[in-house]
Amino acid sequence: MGMGHKMDLRTKISTDLKQAMKDKAADRLSTLRLINAAIKDKDIDARASGADEGVAESDILAILGKMAKQRADSARVYEEGGRLDLAEREQAEIAVIEEFLPKQLSDEEAAAAVEAAVVEVGADSIRDMGKVMGALKAKYTGQMDFGAVGPMVKDRLCS
Incomplete structure (x- = not known):
C-alpha cells in the first residue's frame, strides 16, 4: 500500500x-x-x-x-x-x-502478519523470535500490540 x-x-x-x-x-x-x-x-x-x-x-x-x-x-x-x-x-x-494512529490490525490480520513475517525472515525455531518481532515492528509499529503478538509468534515457532 x-x-x-x-x-x-x-x-x-x-x-x-x-x-x-x-x-x-x-x-x-x-x-x-x-x-x-x-x-x-x-x-x-x-x-x-x-x-x-x-x-x-x-x-x-x-x-x-x-x-x-x-x-x-x-x-x-x-x-x-x-x-x-x-x-x-x-x-x-x-x-x-x-486519531493519530493507523488503523489497528484485527486478530486475523495480526495472525496473517505474524505468518508472513515468519516466512519472510525464514524463522524455524524460537531462536528466531527476535528476528520475527523485528520484522513486525518495522512494518506495524502503532498498528499492533507487540505484547500480545509475542505469544502468537512463540506459539507459531514452537509448533
Whole structure:
C-alpha cells in the first residue's frame, strides 16, 4: 500500500492542538498537550544521545500506542471499580490518541502478519523470535500490540 505522504504526525498534532485552542475544546486540548509533551520528552532524550533532530515518525507512533494502552488499562481498572465517569474520561483520551494512529490490525490480520513475517525472515525455531518481532515492528509499529503478538509468534515457532 502506497502511503501518499500526508502531513507528518508531528505537524498534524500541533495543527490539531492550535485548532482545539481556537475551539476551546478543553478535554481534547489537554490530551493533545499530553501527547505533545510525551513527544518533546523523547525528542530531548534523542538529542541528548546525539540525534540531530527529534524522534522519528515510528517513535511517535510507539509513544502514541503506549499512551493508548496505558489509558485502556486504567479504563479497565476504573470500570471494574465502578468508576464509570473516570473510565469514560480515559476512553475519551484514547479516542483522541487513536486519531493519530493507523488503523489497528484485527486478530486475523495480526495472525496473517505474524505468518508472513515468519516466512519472510525464514524463522524455524524460537531462536528466531527476535528476528520475527523485528520484522513486525518495522512494518506495524502503532498498528499492533507487540505484547500480545509475542505469544502468537512463540506459539507459531514452537509448533
